[in-house]
Amino acid sequence: MVVTELFPGVRVLAESPHPERSRASCFSLGAGRAVLVEDGPRALERQVRGPDAATETFKVLMQLRGHARLSHCGRCAPLEPGDAVLIDGAQSFRLELAPGYSQAILELPRRVVGRRCASVMGRAGERLRASEPGPELLLQTGRAIVERLPVLGAAERAPLLDSVIAVLGSFAASLDPPRAVTEQRYARALAALDGLLGDPELSAARLACLQGISRRRLDAIFAARGASVERLIWDGRLERASRDLHDPALAQRRVIDIALAWGFSSAAHFSRAFRRKYGQSPIEFRKAPRQSSALHH
Numbered sequence: 001m002v003v004t005e006l007f008p009g010v011r012v013l014a015e016s017p018h019p020e021r022s023r024a025s026c027f028s029l030g031a032g033r034a035v036l037v038e039d040g041p042r043a044l045e046r047q048v049r050g051p052d053a054a055t056e057t058f059k060v061l062m063q064l065r066g067h068a069r070l071s072h073c074g075r076c077a078p079l080e081p082g083d084a085v086l087i088d089g090a091q092s093f094r095l096e097l098a099p100g101y102s103q104a105i106l107e108l109p110r111r112v113v114g115r116r117c118a119s120v121m122g123r124a125g126e127r128l129r130a131s132e133p134g135p136e137l138l139l140q141t142g143r144a145i146v147e148r149l150p151v152l153g154a155a156e157r158a159p160l161l162d163s164v165i166a167v168l169g170s171f172a173a174s175l176d177p178p179r180a181v182t183e184q185r186y187a188r189a190l191a192a193l194d195g196l197l198g199d200p201e202l203s204a205a206r207l208a209c210l211q212g213i214s215r216r217r218l219d220a221i222f223a224a225r226g227a228s229v230e231r232l233i234w235d236g237r238l239e240r241a242s243r244d245l246h247d248p249a250l251a252q253r254r255v256i257d258i259a260l261a262w263g264f265s266s267a268a269h270f271s272r273a274f275r276r277k278y279g280q281s282p283i284e285f286r287k288a289p290r291q292s293s294a295l296h297h
Contacts, residue, residue, distance in 0.1 A: 003040050008053045013043035013094075027149045030158035031112070032057075034149055035105045038065075045094040049240075050198025050261045057089035058113040058121070059105050060164065062142050066101030070094070073191070075125035082131075084139055088124035090195025104146040106164055114188070115212050117169030122187040141167045185211060186221050193229070197236045200263045204229035237262040238277050241270070245286040255282045 003024055004010050016022050022040040026033055048055065061070070063079040070077045070085050072093035077085045087093060089110055097103075114121055128135035145160050189211050196202045207229060208218040222229050244250050244258045259270035259282070274282050 003037060003044070006035055007046070009048070010044050010046045010054075012041045013045055015041055017042075027152075027157060028154050029106070029161040029164075032106065032108045032161045032164075034146065034157075035107065036103070036146065036149075037105070038102045039100055041097070042099075043094075043096050046092055048090060048092045048195055048198070049244075050263075051196065054089040055195060055199070056110045058108045058110045058124075059087040059089065060108070060138070060142060060168070061085050061087055062104045062106070062139065062146070064102040064104055064143075064146070067098040068101060068103070069096045070125065072125035077125060077127035079127065082129070082139065084128040084130075084135060084142065085126065086120060086124045086128070088121065088191065088195065090192060091124060093125075104142065106142060106145070108161065108165060108168075111210060112165060113168065114192075114210055116165055118188055118212060119184055120168055122184060122191060124191075137170065138164075138167045182221055182224070185213065185218075186225065189218060189221070189229075190232075193232060194236065197233065197240055198262050200260075200265060202233060202263060204233075233263075234273060235277070237264065238274060241274070241282070242278065242285065245282060255286070258282075 004012060006024060006026060016039055018039065021038070023036075023038045024040060025036045027035075046054070061079075062084045063081055065081055067081075068079040070079065070087070070093060072085070072087060073091050077083075079085060128139065130136055130139045141163060145164065149157065189207055192210055193202070193207055196207075204218060205215050208215040211218065218229060222232070241258050241262045241264075244253070244261070245255070250258065255270075256267045259267060264270040264273070271281055274280075274285070278285055280288070
């Protein structure tokens, strides 16, 4: 199987010089799955520009052989054999791999992870070492599952998903000193918001549901930091759209397509919101010299 077919939105930056040695296999785990990759592409990236099948997943990547380096969620994790790293499907990443590598990826439903062990959502991109007490049980469980996959049937593999999520939750608090619960919730909600900006269904109510808290509680957490969930959603969408309008690689892409990709319902709706923020229409903005802009959370 081809890696880009297994993982939506992933782009190969450097192919393996020995494609005949590359192998990839996929096993169902009920609502999740396990993917084994050997000596495939040497560099991959995923740029999240909107919702797809991957944005609703959360992954545990285990380095079985060889070395790799993952850049994800503002962190850089060098991986050695026995290490692991968490990957949030709603966030972009870049992965560089050394020759002769082997990896196992346990792909879990993001909503289930957020509901049952939400504290790990903000730890994506951190290196987990088998020698550390916290991740040790997770990695032992993951390796045991991977070793048994080829001899188990689909019905036997399905319950393993719950085992992975249960162990994931058991070590979450040990990753680093615990922060206040509200700080954790704010960080998780902010990361989820940023990763789902292209989803037209994203709203404060849906974000609260994904975090397992009430809309009133979510609003209070953001208000305590001088922020509004709805304002951050709209400002974030406009900022991402403005980037795309000035991206040379997207020069031939229609303005309406960029608007729809970032969650706007119509060209008129997008144009009005864009003019209010930037003082000019999207077309005028596209023609103007590029100016730096940033999303301030």
